[in-house]
Amino acid sequence: MKKAIYIIILVLLIDQISKIYIKTHFVLGEEIRVLGWDWFRIHFLENYGMAWGTEFGGKSGKLFLTSFRLLAIVGIAYWLYSAVKHKGHSILITAIALIFAGAMGNIIDSVFYGVLFSDSYQQVATFMPEGGGYDTLFHGKVVDLFYFPIIENGTLPSWIPAIQFTWPDWLPVLGGKEFSLFVNRTFTFFQYVFNVADTAISTGVGLLLVFNKKAFPKKEKKKKLKKHINPPVVVHHYEKQR
Incomplete structure (x- = not known):
């Protein structure tokens, strides 16, 4: 469980530090080239929707999506707890921890950023502005920043x-x-703009797909292995000779 907790804390720290830095130093739509490279850029975008900058039904859809995410977080947390309790493979635990951390990272944006920051349109956002944030609780926008137009x-x-x-x-x-x-x-x-949380979710899902057999070993194989290690004892009954 310690490994999973370390992964979650590390992902959340990198995700939130990068987002808060972008919010407090960039204007919405501002872009810089990393080390002068055309294919690696920091591009500040915000969206009401899901991962990789996709959107879902405006504000009403945003409220539904945030509520759904909160329920999903509970489900993923239970999945992680169950995997650790039943001594699941380290790949499974790592993958679930990454997915959980990524979901949590974007949930923090969705729930709190609307009240914590001022608007980023044509100005650099302020943390905890006197007049209040740009929106209400549960209506925050997810911050995206990584752009790789290869x-x-x-x-x-x-x-x-x-x-x-x-x-x-x-x-x-x-x-x-x-x-x-x-x-x-x-x-x-690649035209999508994304964040650390999106990367964590995608990496977790990728691990489950690539290492599916290790993450989800079949019970039948376990039973066969157990029988091979501990073969059944055969008792022979001999008829008593007269």
Whole structure:
């Protein structure tokens, strides 16, 4: 359990220190190149939504998402406790600890940043401003900062067609809305802006996928191994000769 606690504390410290520094030193949208490299940048963005800068239904969606995250945190915490209690593989415990820490890091932003900081639009944010924060409790924005545009302004091959159409009106939710894919022939890879918490979550999930067999050993194999180590004792009964 100590290893898991150390991982959680380390991730939370790096995540929150980096976010607080960005909030109190950068204007929203400001960008710098790290060591002059084009492919590694610090780019300050905020979002109401999920990991990697994706959004979910504005403010009402934000409240739902924050509430869901809090419930998920409880579930992940129990999962971690159960893995430690049942002496799960170190990969499993490490992965869950990373996922828990990442979820906690973004939850802190979502729950508290709205009341702790002033707005970052066209100004550097102030910590604990006199007039109050930029929003209410549970409506804070998640701070994103890492940007790796490894390929910028790349051009799609001509054999990839542009797709554009309007969904039929009778379809629920999507009806009447336009759908487009590959219409813009230029692209950027990797275009997502993210934070340390997102990285921790992705790393944890990646560990579970790559080392799935070690993280989740099958019970049948354990039983076979136990039988091999401790073979059953066979008792022979002989009929008494007259």
